Amino acid sequence: MNPTLVVFSLCLAFCLGAVPHDRIAKIFKDFDKNGNEIVSDTEAKAFFTVYKQSASDTFVKKDLFVSRWMRTYHDSRFVSEALYDKVDMNKDGLLTDADIPIFYSHVDKNKNGIEWAEFEKVYLAWYNELE
Structure with missing residues (x-):
């Protein structure tokens, strides 16, 4: 593919909002x-807790996560389901408390809390x- 066309396509996608920076x-x-402006491990765990049906649940149900994610962040069902699967870091089909430290260490490359640049890089990837 023509490199100029690739750069133009990326610029166009960014300008049209295809890259979801907001x-x-x-x-x-x-x-x-x-x-x-730094996400702690406690904040990461608390973020995913709101997706549980009740505080005593040991995992986040995929259908509940997807519906709430779509409603809150306006991602498509496809993207929402894929994000659930991505955050299921141990790939057991469930989003549990065991996934959160793995997710956290995956995003927090410099080991001082998740900063904006780290978060943006992983989410964009x-x-x-x-796509």
Whole structure:
């Protein structure tokens, strides 16, 4: 493929909003409850807790996650299901508390809490895999 065409296509996709930077910023803000621009492991766990049907549940049901994710972040069903599968880091088909530390260490490359640049890079990579 022509490199100029590739660059033009990427620029066009960005300008038209195909790359969901505003959406990623909202997700990051929802993770970062204390607003210090770094997501702690506690904040990451709390973020996923809201997707549980009840506080005593040991896992997040996929259908509940997908419907809430779609409603909150306006992603398609396909993207929402794929994100659930991505965050299921141990690939057992369930999003459990065991997945959160794995997710956290996957995103937090410099081991000082998840910063915006780390979060954006991982989410964009996941999102782009789906296209």
